[in-house]
Amino acid sequence: MTEPLVQFQDVWRTYTRDKNEVPVLQGLSVEIGKGEFHAFMGPSGSGKSTLLNLVAGLDQPTKGAVLVDGVQLTGFNEAELANWRGKHVGFIFQLFNLIAVLTAFENVELPLLLTSMKRKERRERVKRALSIVGLEDRVEHYPRQLSGGQEQRVAIARALVADPSLLLADEPTGDLDSDSAKEVLELLQELQREQGKTILMVTHDLRAAAAASRVHYLEKGTLQPQVPASYAAILAEARGEKAHAQGAGR
Amino acid sequence: MKWFRFVWRNATRSRRRSILMILSLATTFFLFCTLQTMLTALDSVTSFNTAQHRVVVTSRLSQIGTLPQAYEEQIRSLAGVAEVCGMTNFSGLYKDDHPDNFFAQYAVNARTVFDVFPELDVDETQRGAFLANPQSCLVHESLIERFSGDGWKLGSTVPLIGARYPVDPKLSIAGVFTAPAYEDVLIFHWESLDASLTAFSEYELFFAKAQDSAAMPRIIDEIDSRYLNSEYPTASMTEDIFQESTNESLATQRTVLQRLSMVLLVVMVLAGANAIALATRERVREISVLRTLGFTPGRVRVLVIAEACLLSLLGGALGCGGAWLLWEQAGPPSFLFLNFHVTAGTLLTGLALSVLVGVASGSVPAHRVATLPIVSGLRKVT
Numbered sequence: 001m002t003e004p005l006v007q008f009q010d011v012w013r014t015y016t017r018d019k020n021e022v023p024v025l026q027g028l029s030v031e032i033g034k035g036e037f038h039a040f041m042g043p044s045g046s047g048k049s050t051l052l053n054l055v056a057g058l059d060q061p062t063k064g065a066v067l068v069d070g071v072q073l074t075g076f077n078e079a080e081l082a083n084w085r086g087k088h089v090g091f092i093f094q095l096f097n098l099i100a101v102l103t104a105f106e107n108v109e110l111p112l113l114l115t116s117m118k119r120k121e122r123r124e125r126v127k128r129a130l131s132i133v134g135l136e137d138r139v140e141h142y143p144r145q146l147s148g149g150q151e152q153r154v155a156i157a158r159a160l161v162a163d164p165s166l167l168l169a170d171e172p173t174g175d176l177d178s179d180s181a182k183e184v185l186e187l188l189q190e191l192q193r194e195q196g197k198t199i200l201m202v203t204h205d206l207r208a209a210a211a212a213s214r215v216h217y218l219e220k221g222t223l224q225p226q227v228p229a230s231y232a233a234i235l236a237e238a239r240g241e242k243a244h245a246q247g248a249g250r
Numbered sequence: 251m252k253w254f255r256f257v258w259r260n261a262t263r264s265r266r267r268s269i270l271m272i273l274s275l276a277t278t279f280f281l282f283c284t285l286q287t288m289l290t291a292l293d294s295v296t297s298f299n300t301a302q303h304r305v306v307v308t309s310r311l312s313q314i315g316t317l318p319q320a321y322e323e324q325i326r327s328l329a330g331v332a333e334v335c336g337m338t339n340f341s342g343l344y345k346d347d348h349p350d351n352f353f354a355q356y357a358v359n360a361r362t363v364f365d366v367f368p369e370l371d372v373d374e375t376q377r378g379a380f381l382a383n384p385q386s387c388l389v390h391e392s393l394i395e396r397f398s399g400d401g402w403k404l405g406s407t408v409p410l411i412g413a414r415y416p417v418d419p420k421l422s423i424a425g426v427f428t429a430p431a432y433e434d435v436l437i438f439h440w441e442s443l444d445a446s447l448t449a450f451s452e453y454e455l456f457f458a459k460a461q462d463s464a465a466m467p468r469i470i471d472e473i474d475s476r477y478l479n480s481e482y483p484t485a486s487m488t489e490d491i492f493q494e495s496t497n498e499s500l501a502t503q504r505t506v507l508q509r510l511s512m513v514l515l516v517v518m519v520l521a522g523a524n525a526i527a528l529a530t531r532e533r534v535r536e537i538s539v540l541r542t543l544g545f546t547p548g549r550v551r552v553l554v555i556a557e558a559c560l561l562s563l564l565g566g567a568l569g570c571g572g573a574w575l576l577w578e579q580a581g582p583p584s585f586l587f588l589n590f591h592v593t594a595g596t597l598l599t600g601l602a603l604s605v606l607v608g609v610a611s612g613s614v615p616a617h618r619v620a621t622l623p624i625v626s627g628l629r630k631v632t
Binding site for chain 2: 053056082085093106113158
């Protein structure tokens with residue numbers, strides 16, 4: 001494995017609901033190397049989204065440590081975390097979460113408004129990001145004027161524009177038809193392959209997970225040594241002849 | 251994209267709600283400006299020149315009671331009294347009883363009025379003409395402007411209709427004065443009024459100018475003691491106190507207006523807070539997304555408060571501008587106050603308050619969305 005970018009070191013996360021302690025992650029330890037594309041699967045409540053939230057500093061572990069590029073996020077305050085996220089993390093959501101009153105261009109430009117970048121440079125960066133996702137002809141369109149697939153591609157451009165090292169995708173194909181989902185997954189693979197982005201994707205969709213170079217399976221907050229056999233078969237099918245590829249188990 | 255554009259887009263995303271909020275704020279700011287203008291008008295009514303060491307002598311029996319003309323000479327003879335001017339409020343009508351035609355008319359002792367009221371600024375020639383003609387009057391320049399349509403100018407005649415006294419004087423305008431405290435005032439010869447009435451020889455009040463302020467308490471004592479057991483007992487006081495007592499009802503009005511203004515401010519803050527809280531509640535998820543992009547809680551607060559300020563400022567500008575247009579351009583309600591003007595101070599206060607209302611109404615919703623855990627915000631379904 002390449003040098004790790006994300007490290008989970010015996011991470012526990014417990015929530016308190018109605019005075020009851022609910023363990024969500026239980027002693028999770030995993031490393032994600034720089035430039036790798038990992039998918040995390042598992043049933044609802046297995047801790048997939050919590051894992052993403054911990055990497056982004058949206059949540060804090062109850063025990064253990066999460067390191068991103070060697071930096072432990074637990075010592076940061078809210079403002080420091082926000083600044084860190086702006087520089088190092090790009091988010092892709094299931095429901096795209098574009099700002100309805102802004103055009104595609106303005107949505108992509110948002111993260112750059114937080115930098116000291118000049119207007120001209122911002123424009124160039126936004127155009128480049130939209131061109132990477134193939135939407136250079138949709139810059140003035142509002143989200144309501146775009147298809148679901150196009151909206152997700154704008155969201156990917158927004159996640160990319162500040163050039164973060166880490167992309168976090170939470171069910172990025174969950175709200176898309178199969179053709180759009182395929183386009184988005186190909187785009188993510190391209191970003192990993194050509195731009196060296198490290199990608200963590202959480203998904204229920206086996207065909208989406210097959211796009212990752214490695215697939216992890218979470219159950220009851222713990223990482224399973226292998227994906228279930230029924231999953232492995234579908235993953236293998238999705239990857240064609242690469243049934244035994246590197247990501248199909250540990 | 252600039253920040254202003256971002257704030258503007260968010261503030262106007264629900265056009266109907268934004269317009270309704272702006273209009274409701276505009277209405278309250280219009281009322282606020284109007285109330286403030288009334289307060290300013292009340293202040294101008296009571297802001298007479300009280301630095302002239304004048305003692306006002308009125309009837310102890312009634313506020314509108316009269317005093318014998320003979321008192322004038324007797325008061326003048328007291329030690330420390332420099333001059334005395336008798337005065338009677340004629341309370342007549344001009345043309346008709348329409349409020350637009352109302353102005354104050356005082357019959358004064360023309361021989362002494364300029365000594366007792368040195369602030370009456372009249373051209374020497376015009377003053378001479380006034381003193382020489384008992385059927386003449388002096389008018390404030392505001393009246394010349396107000397009744398220019400009736401042909402008011404030097405030499406023209408002003409026909410008054412007696413309401414309190416059975417006489418209709420026709421007064422020739424001999425001069426124009428400019429003292430700001432006496433806007434919309436006409437003065438004429440008490441002698442001509444006295445001559446028109448039988449068995450009059452009375453004044454409503456006397457203004458006794460003291461040689462210095464230290465002498466005023468003694469003069470007041472001496473006057474009231476002297477007439478205490480007479481048929482016409484007096485109630486004397488300094489001009490300051492006289493103004494206060496005369497304007498006691500105005501003071502009550504002022505308090506009411508001030509309290510109404512405070513209530514309006516609270517209403518504005520609550521209306522603004524309600525609209526902004528609604529707008530931010532609908533966008534909790536979106537604001538959480540912004541925070542995942544790197545927006546700090548501080549920046550989120552500033553953006554939400556800026557939205558509230560923008561809407562409030564628009565409402566404030568519309569309301570204050572409306573008040574200025576209505577009262578300054580369409581014409582002030584002269585029946586209410588003599589000096590009803592929307593001042594620059596009132597407009598600036600209104601606009602400054604609109605910003606404060608924005609900050610006050612946006613702060614709580616801004617704090618809520620800025621401190622809500624991002625994970626919880628992202629789960630909100632809008």
